[in-house]
Amino acid sequence: AQSVTQPDIHITVSEGASLELRCNYSYGATPYLFWYVQSPGQGLQLLLKYFSGDTLVQGIKGFEAEFKRSQSSFNLRKPSVHWSDAAEYFCAVGVSGGYNKLIFGAGTRLAVHP
């Protein structure tokens, strides 16, 4: 069965520090992979997605993610975190088949210290 694991429930970083959020997936075929961000009380906003091609994907707000098939991972990175990046981040895998369901990880809550 398809699944997504985000091993870190909470992460705290200092403003200006680098960030890496981990995501591991389980899916038999080539996955569609997504990272979404959710600010408190808000809906989900797409940060970036991977379908094929270059395994390093650039997204909005200075985020990037790297697809590593050998490790079944799709980790999200940002070189310098801003206080406004404090939010919850969700990794998801898309199950293709005409209806494109997403399976989400449990999320990682990011806190940013000044």
Place this chain on the structure above:
Amino acid sequence: NAGVTQTPKFQVLKTGQSMTLQCAQDMNHNSMYWYRQDPGMGLRLIYYSASEGTTDKGEVPNGYNVSRLNKREFSLRLESAAPSQTSVYFCASWGSQETQYFGPGTRLLVL
């Protein structure tokens, strides 16, 4: 272009009451989805509709029913609400950019 809209934003119900959560999208998308979000569990798919006139169960369908009224609208009904259905509910649609677009959510409290 409003994207995906949901009503109501907040709702308090008593156990056993019924209600319908409304969702509409103006992006001409075929596929629509209902998720619930609970702390520490991410988003879980309740029901989805691949196209107008079709609906299918997701991961957690028990206690819910859905209606795909037309291409734009996809409603979620709780026939007899239970405290376990206290959650935040998100509607989404799948677009040509191979991306799911989410509504702002409905916060439901069942007492």
